Amino acid sequence: MTMTENPNPPEFEEEGSVDSGARRGHVVIRDYLASLPDRPGVYRMLDTKGGVLYVGKARNLKRRVSSYAKPKGHSARIARMISATSSMMFLTTESETEALLLEQNLIKQLKPRYNVLLRDDKSFPNILVSEETDFPQIKKHRGARKEKGRYFGPFASAGAVNRTLNQLQKAFLLRNCTDATFESRTRPCLLYQIKRCSGPCVGLIDAAPYQRLVDDATRFLKGQTTDIQKTLAADMAEASAALEFERAAALRDRIKALSAVQSSQGINPEGVDEADIVGLHQEGGQACVQVFFVRAHQNWGNRAYFPRTGSTEDPGEIMEAFLAQFYANKTPPRQILMSCGVENEDLLTDVLSNRAERRVALLVPQRGEKARLLEHALRNARESLARKMAETASQARLLDGLAKAFNLSAPPQRVEIYDNSHIQGAHAVGAMVVAGPEGFQKSSYRKFNIKSTTLTPGDDFGMMAEVLSRRFSRLIKEDPDRQTENWPDLVLVDGGAGQVAAACGILNELGIKDVALIGVAKGTDRDAGKEEFYRPGVSQPFALQHRDPVLYFVQRLRDEAHRFAIGTHRAKRAKAVSATPLDEVPGVGAARKRALLAHFGSAKAVTNAGLEDLKAVSGVSVALAESIYAFFHGDA
Numbered sequence: 001m002t003m004t005e006n007p008n009p010p011e012f013e014e015e016g017s018v019d020s021g022a023r024r025g026h027v028v029i030r031d032y033l034a035s036l037p038d039r040p041g042v043y044r045m046l047d048t049k050g051g052v053l054y055v056g057k058a059r060n061l062k063r064r065v066s067s068y069a070k071p072k073g074h075s076a077r078i079a080r081m082i083s084a085t086s087s088m089m090f091l092t093t094e095s096e097t098e099a100l101l102l103e104q105n106l107i108k109q110l111k112p113r114y115n116v117l118l119r120d121d122k123s124f125p126n127i128l129v130s131e132e133t134d135f136p137q138i139k140k141h142r143g144a145r146k147e148k149g150r151y152f153g154p155f156a157s158a159g160a161v162n163r164t165l166n167q168l169q170k171a172f173l174l175r176n177c178t179d180a181t182f183e184s185r186t187r188p189c190l191l192y193q194i195k196r197c198s199g200p201c202v203g204l205i206d207a208a209p210y211q212r213l214v215d216d217a218t219r220f221l222k223g224q225t226t227d228i229q230k231t232l233a234a235d236m237a238e239a240s241a242a243l244e245f246e247r248a249a250a251l252r253d254r255i256k257a258l259s260a261v262q263s264s265q266g267i268n269p270e271g272v273d274e275a276d277i278v279g280l281h282q283e284g285g286q287a288c289v290q291v292f293f294v295r296a297h298q299n300w301g302n303r304a305y306f307p308r309t310g311s312t313e314d315p316g317e318i319m320e321a322f323l324a325q326f327y328a329n330k331t332p333p334r335q336i337l338m339s340c341g342v343e344n345e346d347l348l349t350d351v352l353s354n355r356a357e358r359r360v361a362l363l364v365p366q367r368g369e370k371a372r373l374l375e376h377a378l379r380n381a382r383e384s385l386a387r388k389m390a391e392t393a394s395q396a397r398l399l400d401g402l403a404k405a406f407n408l409s410a411p412p413q414r415v416e417i418y419d420n421s422h423i424q425g426a427h428a429v430g431a432m433v434v435a436g437p438e439g440f441q442k443s444s445y446r447k448f449n450i451k452s453t454t455l456t457p458g459d460d461f462g463m464m465a466e467v468l469s470r471r472f473s474r475l476i477k478e479d480p481d482r483q484t485e486n487w488p489d490l491v492l493v494d495g496g497a498g499q500v501a502a503a504c505g506i507l508n509e510l511g512i513k514d515v516a517l518i519g520v521a522k523g524t525d526r527d528a529g530k531e532e533f534y535r536p537g538v539s540q541p542f543a544l545q546h547r548d549p550v551l552y553f554v555q556r557l558r559d560e561a562h563r564f565a566i567g568t569h570r571a572k573r574a575k576a577v578s579a580t581p582l583d584e585v586p587g588v589g590a591a592r593k594r595a596l597l598a599h600f601g602s603a604k605a606v607t608n609a610g611l612e613d614l615k616a617v618s619g620v621s622v623a624l625a626e627s628i629y630a631f632f633h634g635d636a
Contacts, residue, residue, distance in 0.1 A: 024048070024086050030069040032088055036062040040099045041092040042106065045114075048086040051483040054114040057103040059096045077313070081114045097350055104324045111484070116321035117308040119443075123329060124293075125161045126153030129174075129218060134207040135182070135200040136214050138174040140165060152221040154293055154330070156301025164300075171254045172217040173198035174210075180594055195250065223273070223296030271369045273297055275335035279377030280319055281385050285309075286392075288385035289322050290377045295333070302377070304384040306438075315340045320348060323362075332356045337374055338364050339381075388438075395437055401550040402490070406533075408516055412489035413437060417561040418467060418503075419494040421569035422450075425457025429572055430467035431565035434488075435557055444486075446471070447568045461502040464493060468506045476510060488515055494558055496521035496541070497534050504536040520558050531555060581607055585631050587624050595619045596628075607632045 041061045045054040045068075058064030068074075068082055093099045107115050128141035130149040140161045145151055155161045165176065175182060175197050177189070182201045191197040198205040198213065216228055236251035277292040287309045292302040307322055320342035332352040341364050342348055352360040365371040399411040415435045422428035430448035434441040448467045455462040468491075479486055491507075493499045500519035507515060519534035521541070531554065532541035544551040580603035582593045599617045600606045606614075606628070614625035 025083050026069050026071050028085060029065060029082065029088065032090075033062060033066055033069060036065055036090065037092060038062050039092045040094070040096040041090055042099050042102045043091075044089040044106070044110075044112075045081060045085045046087045046089065047084050049481055049483065050087075051481075052110045052112045053084055054081055054112050055103055055106045055110060057096065057099040059099075061090060061092065077114065096344075096347055097354075100324060100344070100347055100351055104328055107321075108325065108328065116313060116318050118305060118322055118325040119308060124154030124156065125158050126151045126155065127161060127165065127168075127221065128152075129214060129221075133179065133182075135175060135210050137176060137179070137182070138165065138168060138172075138214075138217065139176050150218060152295065153300065154295075156291075156293055156303045160301040168217055168220070169196040171220070172213045174213060174217055175200055177201070184598075195253070221296060223298055269294060269297060269299075269369055269373055272335070272337075272373065274333045275337055275370075276333050277337045277373050277377045278319070278323070279339045279374060279379075279381040280315055280322075281378060281381035282309075282313075282315060282318070283382075283385055284389060286385060286389060287313075287318055288381045288388065289318075290381035290384060291326075292373070292377050292380075293333075294373075302380065304381065304388075306385075306388055316342050320344060323348060324351070327352055327355060332360045334358070335361045335363060337370055337377075338362060339374055339378055340364065392438060395439055398550060398553045399437065401548075402553065405544055405548075405550050406490070406516060406518055408490065410489075412516075414441075414485060414488045415490045415492065415557065416471075416488040417492040417494070417557045418464065419558075419561040419565040420450075420460055420463045420467070421562075421565035422458065422463075423569075423573070425455075425459070427569055427573045427576060428463055429565060429568045430463060431561055431568055432467070432471060433557070433561045433564050435560075440560060445564060447564070449572070460495065461498045464495065464499045465502040465506050468493075468503050469510075472507065472510050472512060476512075490516045490518065492554070492557060492561075493517070493519050494521075494561055495519050496532065497539060500534045500536055520554060531558075581632070585628055587627055592619055592624070 038060050040057075040059050042055065042057050043061060043065060044052050045056075047053055056064070065088070068078075068085075074082065091102065093102060107117060111117055123142055125140050125142045126145075128139055128147065128149050128151055130137045130139070130147065132148050136149070140158065141147070141151065142158075153161075155164070168174065169176065169191070173196065176191070177185075185201040188199045188202055188204065189197070192199040192204070198210060200207075200210050220228055232251055232255050236248050236255065239245075239248040239251060272294050273296065275294045277294065279290045281288050281290075287307055289305045289307060290302060291305065293300045305322070305326075307318060309318055319338055319340055323336065323338075323342070332355060334356075336352070342362070345362055349360060349362055352362075363370070365374055396411070399413075399415075402408070402415075403411045413436055417433050417435070418430065420428065420430050428450035430450060432446045432448070434444040448470060450463050450466060452462065452466050455466070475486060491503065493503050496519055500517065503517055503519075507513075507517065517536050521532045521534065531551065532543060533554075534541050544554075580593070580597075582588050582596060582603055588596070595617055596606050597603065600609060600613075609629075611625060611629045614620060614628055615622055617625070620628075
């Protein structure tokens with residue numbers, strides 16, 4: 001991508017600089033027009049502090065920016081954005097396609113206030129049938145498709161994949177164990193006993209019949225279900241006629257498992273092979289986008305998204321922004337069925353087709369099966385938004401009650417809750433969970449490995465101080481002017497006066513005076529569900545009324561922090577339990593570690609092994625054997 005910055009406008013020292021006279025609005029924007037080229041590019045609108053208000057693309061920068069220079073004729077949202085604009089920045093590109101890609105990258109990075117923003121863009125799980133062994137494994141896969149094999153998806157959620165895999169194991173008896181487990185087994189596992197695996201690990205099925213099971217599973221995932229069920233039904237009838245009732249019963253169970261997969265998939269369109277169905281519903285200044293995934297004529301689940309929007313965005317604008325951001329890290333299907341059209345359809349089609357490396361069609365169906373599928377997506381979007389608005393209203397009431405209970409000036413928009421977890425100081429971790437108007441914000445959760453070597457084991461106060469020091473020191477470094485939404489309005493710490501004093505000391509040391517701090521501790525009446533609350537500098541706790549919804553809300557927040565901290569601690573402890581001295585040896589990865597353990601039987605035996613014994617291990621070179629020996633015995 002070739003990008004150049006435009007010449008400096010006459011009234012500013014450089015693009016994006018803050019106007020010393022605090023001039024704002026269309027008069028500031030108008031000053032840029034004389035220096036703008038008639039070329040594609042991306043523009044940014046900035047406020048008086050340099051914060052990004054809006055990122056936009058343009059086929060013609062000068063023409064597009066000139067539309068903002070007019071004093072009237074704008075929607076309420078655009079008028080507010082223009083009135084807050086103090087300066088602008090520009091980047092020119094070679095084409096409008098490059099401008100669209102750059103615009104979406106900047107939106108995801110900067111999260112401007114006035115852009116439509118997709119908040120959840122994580123990847124979707126797939127089903128992977130591996131191809132690197134004679135007995136392929138079937139498993140869930142998420143992320144880049146680097147492993148060799150056949151991928152089927154996307155599925156809307158991990159739960160949808162797990163349900164499908166569960167039934168596929170019953171139907172096709174394919175293994176799901178790792179290659180290391182497969183190679184090391186000497187007797188059948190539990191899955192073989194409950195008839196969910198054919199036992200290839202111990203030679204209970206040969207490669208050729210196992211491959212036929214793999215082929216059947218692949219055909220089923222491609223949508224060729226009728227032929228498979230007919231074949232299984234014929235085999236069951238043949239086995240029954242031959243009085244092989246046990247085999248007939250096994251085939252019957254496989255047919256039932258296939259039927260269960262199909263019934264759990266709900267709508268299975270006959271005329272749509274591969275498409276994403278995208279329905280958009282707007283109400284009350286909010287929007288919901290419901291996406292259904294159809295692959296191989298099968299519905300592989302759906303997911304609702306609630307992009308951040310203003311109250312007056314055009315549906316086409318929201319749809320275009322959503323699709324551009326949604327497919328930024330995903331491969332688009334051959335067809336995308338939309339509930340409304342987009343302004344730059346040719347541009348978006350070009351971008352998505354390049355990403356998919358084949359033609360992608362954007363359609364707004366008006367009749368037939370595709371239109372019925374879209375109506376189904378729209379109904380789900382409408383119902384999901386209604387539930388979301390009800391939950392948001394309830395959450396808003398709870399946050400308002402929280403402000404009243406703790407004497408805050410306004411309902412908090414971001415609440416951070418902190419907790420520690422350890423066993424007598426071992427494997428100590430700190431955890432932070434975040435809640436706001438839309439509930440728990442799990443993408444903002446953070447975990448902290450306690451690093452200090454000067455703490456007394458089990459020093460909860462010191463651990464809390466370390467966690468808050470690291471959290472707020474980094475926050476000050478990354479966002480000193482508080483331009484983002486990452487600054488909390490309220491901090492809750494799990495603990496009493498000691499934890500509050502430690503937390504307060506850190507905040508004072510960092511010069512943070514405007515973040516409310518409350519300690520939450522189980523009091524003497526903990527069995528009755530009451531809590532004690534501590535304020536900085538006040539030794540006596542206070543309590544909320546029993547059965548107060550705000551009390552239950554705080555308990556929910558505290559319990560979520562506790563759950564996250566315990567889970568993080570257990571994961572760290574489990575990793576430490578499985579660690580061996582071989583993990584520290586340079587050049588010894590997972591494969592060589594398995595080879596060494598298989599050869600010697602234990603990590604301790606490896607550490608005591610002689611140089612010649614190490615050289616005898618398959619896959620270990622002479623140089624690596626010398627390196628391993630030197631690591632445990634020194635250079636002598």
